[in-house]
Amino acid sequence: MSEVQNLLVLPRLRVQNANAISSQMTWGFPAISAFIGLMHALERKLATSNILLLFDGVGVICHDFEAQATENGFTRTFHLTRNPVDRSGGTAAIVEEGRVHLDITLVFAVRGDVCxxxxxxRGALAKEVAEIVAGMRIAGGSVIPALPGRTSRSRPTLIPLEESGEERDEQFRRLKRRWLPGFTLVSRDDLLAQRFEEMREARPTAxxxxxxxxxxxxxxxxxxxxIESAQGEIHEEVSWEIRRPPGWIVPIPIGYGALTEVFEPGTVANSRDAETPxxxxxxLYSIGQWISPHRLQCPEELLWYVGNDLDAGLYRLNNDYHNRSTRA
Incomplete structure (x- = not known):
């Protein structure tokens, strides 16, 4: 059963120069933590405007992706900017920054009396939220206006979901058609666990x-x-093949793991502020999969949410795609 009550959809957002370096070991699409951070920042901004809207999760559908990189054979190089000269008049060091232009749809699970x-x-509220998002950063990138002729496809909506199963399913099917063509990123922790067990069987030290x-x-x-030759001799023929796991799977960062205990506010030098522990x-890393939205069965399969375990020192993000799909 789906627990999501309302969906706030901000379609076809054009984001320029978003951060393409999602972690120390991955690059490409921005980390999901960037969109979770946007969700929390948006909730706080709305509270200051007396809009009491609570956010439970966020889903991202990517319609277009343009990495700002030059490809030369197997080597790719980010397009870097020349920084201004330093105080001495010399050339400042170049800090590598990866950028990407995106066309995305954001889907938020929301609650509140305003829904x-x-x-x-609801339309006026969704438009007001979209105007606030237009002035914010998304994964470090700037939101730019929609292209001419696409205003109808770019209209934000706040949609209360039906309670009954069949009507709710039909409503979600209509929504999924609006998000095509595109791909959404879901969690596949199960593929990582499955591959680990397979490797342990062949190599216990894996x-x-x-x-x-x-x-x-x-x-x-x-x-x-x-291969048997014409003379009846048997010899082995060597062939090389690329092992392709099913689906479009990618390595992704999913949060952070603690290295130390929690320090009291102000006890660590050069920390961001003196009031926060x-x-x-x-x-933390896992495996994700890009799938077409039409394959989703319910909103929970799309949405990412915070699933911290403070006692274990885990600050991670969760997605229920595999758990829901196996029960379906």
């Missing part, structure tokens, strides 16, 4: 990092096929 208004009131790296690359495998962390 119970009529269609005109680690979860080995499984993650194995799923993150193209693997060329050697196959030996026995501080903790050293490192990135």
């Amino acid at each position: 119970s208004g009529n269609e005109a009131e 680690t979860i990092l080995d499984a993650w790296l194995d799923l993150s690359r193209l693997n060329h495998e050697c196959h030996l096929k026995p 501080f903790r050293f962390v490192e990135s």
Whole structure:
């Protein structure tokens, strides 16, 4: 059963120069944590405007992706800017920054009394939220106006979902058609666990990092096929094939893991502020999959949400695509 009550849809947002370096080990599409951060920042901005809207999760559908990089054979190089000269008049060091232009649709699971208004009131609220988002950064990128002729496809909406199963399913099917063509990123922790078990059977010393790296690359495998010659002799023919796991899977960062205990506010030098507790962390990684929105069965399969375990020192993001799809 789906627990999402309302969906706030901000369609076809054009984002310029978003951050394409999602972690220390991955690049391409911005990290999901960037969109979770946008969700929290948006909720706070709305509160200051007396709009009491609570956000439970966010989904991202990518319609277009243009990495700002130059490709030369197997080598790709980011387009970098020349920084202004430093105080001495010398050339400042170049800090590598990856940028990407995006065309995305953001889908938020929201709650609040403001969601119970009529269609005109909900439309006005969604438009106001979209105007606030237009002045914010999305993954470090700037939101630019929609292209001419696409205003109807770019209209934000706040949609209360039906309670009954069949009507709710039909409503969600109509929404999914609006998000085509495009792809959405979902979590596939199950593929990582499955590959880890397979590697442990063949090599007991294999680690979860080995499984993650194995799923993150193209693997060329050697196959030996026995061939009988005209003289009746048997010899082996060697062929190389690329092992292609099913689906469009990618390595993704999913949050942070604690390296130290929590320090009291103000006890760590050069921390961002002296009022917030501080903790050293490192990135957590998993496997994600890009799928077409029409394959989603319910909103929960689309949405990402915060699933922290403070006792274990885990600050991670979760998505229920696999859990929901296996129960369907």
